[in-house]
Amino acid sequence: MATLNTALISHPRQHRLPTPTQNPISITVNNDRFFANHPILLLIDQCTGTKQLKQVHAQMLRIGLFFDPYSASKLITAFALSPSSSLGYARKVFDQIPQPNLYTWNILIRAYASSPDPDHSLLIFLQMLVQCPELPNKFTFPFVIKAAAELSASRLGRGLHGMAVKASLGSDVFILNSLIHFYAACGCLDMAYQVFVNIPRRDVVSWNSIITSFAQGNCPDEALELFRVMEAENMKPNDVTMVGILSACAKKLDLEIGKWVHSYIERNEINGSLTLNNAMLDMYTKCGSFEDAKRLFDKMPEKDIVSWTTMLAGYAKLGDYDAALRVFNAMPSQDTAAWNALISAYEQSGKPKEALAVFNELQLCQSAKPDEVTLVSTLSACAQLGAMDLGGWIHVYIKRQGIKLNCHLTTSLIDMYSKCGDLEKALEVFHSVDTRDVFVWSAMIAGLAMHGCGRDAIYLFTKMKETKVKPNAVTFTNLLCACSHTGLVEEGRDFFNQMEPVYGVLPGVKHYACMVDILGRAGRLEEAMKLIKNMPIAPGASVWGALLAACRLHGNVDLAEQACGCLLELEPWNHGAYVLLSNIYAKLGKWDKVSGIRKLMRDSGLKKEPGCSLVEVNGVVHEFLVGDNSHPLCEKIYMKLDEISARLKSVGYVPNKSHLLQLVEEEDVQEQALYLHSERLAIAFGLLTMGPSQPIRIVKNLRVCGDCHSVAKLISRLYDREIFLRDSCWNEVQQSLPIDKGILSKPTHHVAILLVETL
Template sequence: MLRTGLFFDPYSASRLFTLCTVSPFSTSLECARKLFDQIPQPNIYTWNTLIRAYASSSDPIQCFFIFNQMLCQCSDPPNKYTFPFLIKAGSEILGLLEGQVIHGMAVKMSLDSDVFILNSLVHFYSTCGDLDQAYKVFLMIPKKDVVSWNSMITAFVQAGCLEEALELFQRMQGEGMRPNDVTTVSVISVCAKKLNLKLGRWIHSFIEKNKIEMSLILSNAMLDMYTKCGSLEQAKILYDKMPEKDVVSLTTMLVGYAQSGEFATARKFFNAMTSQDITAWNSLISAYEQSGHPKEALALFNELQLSKNAKPDQVTLVSTLSACAQLGAMDLGGWIHVYVKKQGLKWNCHLTTSLIDMYAKCGDLEKALEVFRSSKQKDVYVWSAMIAGLAMHGRGRDAIDIFVRMQESGVKPNAVTFTNVLSACSHAGLVEEGRLYFNQMQPVYGVTPQVKHYACMVDVLGRAGLLEEANGFIEKMPIIPGASVWGALLAACKTHGNVGLAENAFNRLIDLEPRNHGAYVMLSNIYAKFGLWNGVTRLRKRMRDFGIKKEPGCSSIEVDGSVHEFLVGDNSHPLCKKVYLKLDEILLNLKSVGYIADKSHLLQDVEEEDMKDQALYLHSEKLAIAYGLISIRSPVPIRIVKNLRVCGDCHSVAKLISKLYDREILLRDRYRFHHFKEGNCSCMDYW
């Protein structure tokens, strides 16, 4: 074209240029840009095409620089085609200000009745979070087409206004507008979000009746709806009928099966993909992590690192950090912290939250605070995670301090925040503060207390020994007390010894959750404490009859990046002989300073009666501590995670070991952290 001079014909040059911008090759945009710079007098069409190309690129902000250049260099003013591209760029960069400027220019140029520009603006304002403005623009569209309706319906769905979206769906039909496949994609996703299978089925038949095209995206949205609403069978039927499937279809099925615990089938869909993208990996990892299989999640994460096709992203790391937190795997957790920095991944609030949570749950509260202090963006979840971290370490006053500072910085507390604040009050014995914040929830903060908040409040009162007040509090509850509420009261009765209230709490709890083994163990412990052996026997028989088993105690410890688990009396560890030798040595040392095993904990233990003397000695946390002393060099602290609450004897032993062996021990049990140092525990024996 250069040789023939055709390139200097503006029309021909712009055809070549357009071809270049739609090329799928990754370097084609650079190429197009170079080409553009050689076009002598780019016309308005050419400029628009360049802006369009950048609007859907990875660098949409360029659109505004180019637009500026265009205003200076192009003899034609921007036209109705220019604005949709710029508005799209505004949505991409979430640039509310930029978009508003563009909107203003369109108005000045009297282009604000163009349906394309207005539809773009509806989408733009909604992605920037200004739903009111989106709706105002929508109402001003003189001749709404199907895209106008779709844009507004989608805006409502994405803002979580599901009822409004359904209303609009009705209204568009009332005004004679026929929904298309895009409309029904949004409406089906409303059904998925509401978990409303009935409505989902109705929309499905609506689509068939109205002969709406079953696009691949619509089929995928429908698969998503059926799996989320718990109808895997219908999802499978639809899936088998789909003429075309893509990676989204497979991922949706994968998630459906993984979330109902059918991991083998989920893996089949995972393996059936020609190439597993990062979303597929994330789906499987998070399914494992969220259903109590953190070890499998970490194994998959390791597999992912060997994969050539996908690289971990922020979502992967959030799930993986959460798995680390569950296991107390701080080596890997810290490695991920470094990984994010090294890879230059963008920090977001999700990542910050899970990193704080990981450090706090692995026992390194200082690191958690460091991450918290250095984070630039703090949303309500970041603040709440820090409050929870301080709470589980017994630092109630500091937690409340953070709660106050959060409000000073203009972040409004939500239901999660209050759960954590109340938990901080309960762990630190701050009864007055607990009462105060609970009573302020609705009137001051507009957060309606849920069952979990009542349970926390019962815990605050009960732990402090105010059993009657806690019981009265439950009786006055305006909502039905759930199992967690009775569980909190029962636990308090165990700590402070009240058989009458305990029996009532137990019965109410068992009515709601007949197979709650924790309830049986707690009541049995209370009977044992008072020497009510008939009660113990009765309960034990009832457990046998119903086939209810106590959850076995399990402690885990991370050494050199791998997690070791110990069960009660475990013999499966390769180094178990050494562990038991170490344990003998420890107990001998402890006895020399006057330690006597507290056997009251033995009598209380329902399932372990056969093991009598051995049982205490074999508690999993003792095994894990012994293993830690063997394999972790001083002065690195020993970090243990236990699935149940630590027993009184293990608690005393850990205190003594911390002094005798001059080692810090961080033990996370089901409810909180115990930081043993120089013969004392951070919980000050209030737990």
């Protein structure tokens, strides 16, 4: 039996096809030209694996049948598309065909379009345009458009659309359906819908394509409405339609409609495929009916890794991490996606340390390897913890593994570096990539906003518009934050007013909260109140919170009481609201009111979160609670604190007593001793254990009090050390002092303290 290579070498391209009668193993041949019924070709369909196909290949080469384009196409099809396909091998075989026909080109383009390397599909298509004497046909376009969709290759896909129209294939329903998918994948839902409405005769796939596009494009209401129209037009939905509809229900978190869809599927006897059952499981876990999910899971005749992972994520969502772990261990196999579900479950429920612990375990395990999704979740956990050593390590890992930065990873890296206080690294990542989607731009705008570079953030927004990337709701939230941080009232108002008419983005609660914050900080409290009163949507807690913070800034008690009342109505557990209001009273010397609030808090049994600061030293995150004495280096830390206190006194520092008089979140007597605040323990630990050139990066779960902020600034000067202090309001409250830095300029001072306002 010849090996592939020897067979290929012994049959050079100029080999002439023998006539069928010369063929030693030929049985019957239809006529002189066609080999469709040649026994070797019939054998291809019976092959069960690559090994057998290779044997057939060798035989075909031996008798010359391989050099008949039709026969070769049958072989290529088997290699490229069979369940045990070997695409790389198919490509090698393809390259040996003297003149592949259009069918063969199409098969290869099709196989690569659904492979992990859809770019090969496009490259082969380009090669085909040059080498194949036939023009692309109605079978070519759906595949090559699919490849463009997979790659979100917007310009190329549009070009293909144009080519199809020029080739008089503009009304082919297969091509148009794939174009719906392509435009949606590129984020152009409008174009996808335009294509859909202009299809002369829509079939069920047309409907499925547009419904899925809307469901996945965060427009679940539109998807459900289209389903209604589909029914009204008597187009019978199939299982794929229902997968899209269930995905829309899951997005809407609407259990009622989800249950209705479940019964609709049963009533209409729609084929309950594995995918459909998985989509239903997902809907139930997302919509909060775990019992229904469990019932369905238990009776599913077939389960795959998606079913198991969905259940795992469902338990994690309930906060039952033990059960999630049990599912993880009970799964027939744990692939990367299962690990990812566990990591992201922890990361998204505010348990970043646990997420990193699972990530460490994954690295030790042999059977799965971190992928891009893992890295995105892990980077987010690092961002939450301010763990820049580990985040930076992941960045190096990405480079070493040769992983190309996609937009998700780029966004995560920018977010991680920004939140860890290294704006320059974030900008370095931003400038290093060629492709930037709306999330990448928005993350960079957020990074600049966090660091007080509001004008740079606005400048970046203008650059973003030049590249024709359409801003979304996230972009505007970040942009408005930037205006708020830098006190750009008029600019903020302009952006807010342009959102819907110019950019088609409906202002949501977050945008109103930002606007209230912008106006409130500028002292325009009445204007802020007027904005809230005229809101077309219900003002959420963030809106009242912003107003309350502004009232504190400007000492407006009446409005503060009103805002606090509304806030507590929405979030009766909101400890911070009580604290803010009581501080307003304290500021104005209304001590009876302060005591009243203390009593109210005690009576309502509100449990406060203890103050906690994290600091990463050499890749290990250390945690300090207020007044903590559990750390192994505790004694040394307190000695360092004494030394710090002495040095502070020597330069004339006097503790700001007003912070003691006010009700702060750390209200216990012991906790009120300012010098025991957790951030100070973390700073002392950082000074003790880190090299003199290493910046100390601290993340605090609550707000940093004013005195601690002043102390941190002083320590930074006295010890000539960069200290980054990030608190709970880092992202949304816009309470940082503007630090004027240009996009690429270096900080002028060695001190870079962020987040500076106090309670």
